[in-house]
Amino acid sequence: MTVIDARVDQRLIHGIVVNQWNSKLNPKRFMVIDDVVSHQPEIKDSMRLSKPAGTGMSIIDTEKAIKNFSNGNYDAQKVFVIVKEPETLIRLMDSGVEIPGVNLGIVFAEDGRTNISKFVSLNQKEVDDLKEIESRGVPIRIQYVPENSSISFDKAIANHEFK
Template identity: 30%
Template sequence: MAANILLTRIDNRLVHGQVGVTWTKSLGANLILVANDDAAGDELQQKLMSTTADSSGAGIRFFTLEKTIKIISRAADRQHIFIVVKTPADARTLVEGGVPIKEINVGNMHFAQGKTEVTKKVYADAKDKDDLLALANSGVKIYIQDYPGDKQYPITDDLLSKVE
């Protein structure tokens, strides 16, 4: 039985108000799984994210990417899982590691040196583009969407054409 993964979101802020409450409630998730190597070892970051998750009524777990790949298949049927990762590379690692992810929402990828604007909230560089297109080409439904109900922009070569 595959884990009941409702959605995976790429957001460099991980869990904050928008993810912890708006997305979690709209999905009907009862477990937020933060799959990120840094967050898995950062207690302060975990404390802040847990407070946000509490306000949505969902449980929250912090796993490294490797641990997520190893144990996701043991998730209980009653767990409606919302996975949050920091980067396209994290999402690609999970998919290539066998995590049964069918849908990825690209939420927030901040501007940084060397990154090109794709949308107002998503900036990407060549590595991000490579990872995003690899995910799209692996059969995962992947799109940029800020809030539930907003227009979805599917990840395509065209959408990422400005990124070098």
């Protein structure tokens, strides 16, 4: 299993991911793991149009991702995992997938979420899930684009209350 990074980004695949993060990480495969989007052919097709040349792209649900990782399907690839929710990463980790780091990209400001940076707002469940990931030794950072300095998750949530 060669996950090189994981990103929580509610937009999933967009220009910043396929251009700037692709240049920085050089993944062999973009892996979008989402239980809703993976069953929407039109959205999957539009995401695939942005796939950089020379890379693969999987848009699959969590169970299929777990099965594919367990079967060694990606052992020879550098995989960049992209999810909407931190809970998905916990499910992957519970199945034995090693996540070396988590980047919080875009998490929309919505009712019930507290803004912790320009592009990241979280609710209490998301904070709890991220703390669980961090407790397993996985560093979590906020970094919109590679050129930005990263901000640690712990520093970003300090002095905030969550609903």
